[in-house]
Amino acid sequence: MELVSIIIPTFKGYSNLSRAIESCLDQSYKDIEIIIVDDNIKKISQIDYLKTKKVVEKYINITKGMSIRYIVHDDNKGGSAARNTGIKNANGKYICFLDDDDFYLKDRVKKSVMYLQNNLGDSGVICQVLSTLDNSRRLNKLTSLTDSYNLNEKLLLNTMYIGTGSNLFFRKESVDSIGYFDETFVRFQDIEYMIKFSEKLTVGMIDEYLIVKSTNETNNLPNFFILQKSWEVLKINSEETLNQIKKNGNFDLFIKSQSEIFIYPLALLPWNEIIKNYTFYKVSIIKLFVIKLKLYLSKYKIYKKVKWLYKSKLNIKIDLK
Known part of the structure; x- marks a missing residue:
């Protein structure tokens, strides 16, 4: 062996x-x-x-x-x-x-x-x-x-x-x-x-x-600014791959992927920081509001009282017991 x-x-x-x-x-x-x-x-x-x-x-x-x-x-x-x-x-x-x-x-x-x-x-x-x-x-x-x-x-x-x-x-x-x-x-x-x-x-x-x-949905969410720094370096290091993505006509899909990565870390920020950054990453402000509320309710263990919130049609993946 x-x-x-x-x-x-x-x-x-x-x-x-x-x-x-x-x-x-x-x-x-x-x-x-x-x-x-x-x-x-x-x-x-x-x-x-x-x-x-x-x-x-x-x-x-x-x-x-x-x-x-x-x-x-x-x-x-x-x-x-x-x-x-x-x-x-x-x-x-x-x-x-x-x-x-x-x-x-x-x-x-x-x-x-x-x-x-x-x-x-x-x-x-x-x-x-x-x-x-x-x-x-x-x-x-x-x-x-x-x-x-x-x-x-x-x-x-x-x-x-x-x-x-x-x-x-x-x-x-x-x-x-x-x-x-x-x-x-x-x-x-x-x-x-x-x-x-x-x-x-x-x-x-x-x-x-x-x-x-x-x-774990809430305890291991990355800091937005640390995530942002690593992501920008990743894009520089992957320039050849990004160029191929553009050539194949898939850059819009890349932008969508980027928004999915940043939506939860963005939601952890104060609202003034969210307003500064959400448009750059093409993140829906409505989704951010719902996720921010979810994180707040989860923190204080009262989310089960408002299950209606997670039945929204915003395509947010929620797995609450």
Whole structure:
């Protein structure tokens, strides 16, 4: 069997980290090393660091026959840097990633290895992803991938949603040739890397649900200005792909994709900032109002009293229990 390196970057994610690690230990494919990169700041986030360390040490002490390595950053360097640390310390022929709040289904690694063994022309592979709300046993289909043709364009147009950074499985030699994650990216680092990867190498697809992404509607929404900065850099780095999108007559679709990405972060801003920015991203002011009200009501746990709000015909995806 060929060694697979699973890299788990973690930051304030100790509450779900055990589930992620257990899903790796439970894989039907056993030639695995798990590399956990702790990006908590010891001095500032000491509680998060100590709780994360406690979770990891439990598995290091009881696990036999499978390598678990625990690497701690001196400072909070971000998700891209944590992934790069994992890559630099990986010994596997294959590299994959697992966010600390996601988890793998039993055959995720086995079927990915088998795919790449049987498709030597592909340098990586993605699969379908399920989602679950925190503290819920209900699983929903998060992705509906059809193929990986023109992957870089589809990622920018949001017509192919890979679902999570956990949906990255590559040959190590291909990662070495492409290089590391861009550490200037606070957001979109997975999309940026996939676009960079697929511009030079081919990525295949397994039409099976092998990963579960844990979602939370309100607690992990990105800061608008941080998102904006990363998005503008992504557009510059993807100039070749954007030109091809324009050439194919799909730039309007790109603008629509952009508005979908920014609508929730915009809704978190004060109204004076919303007014300054919403026209640039072509976001409906009515949708912004509804989402802003929804976030406010969710914060104070009174949304169930106004379910009529979410029956509007504004094409806003709401999943309230």
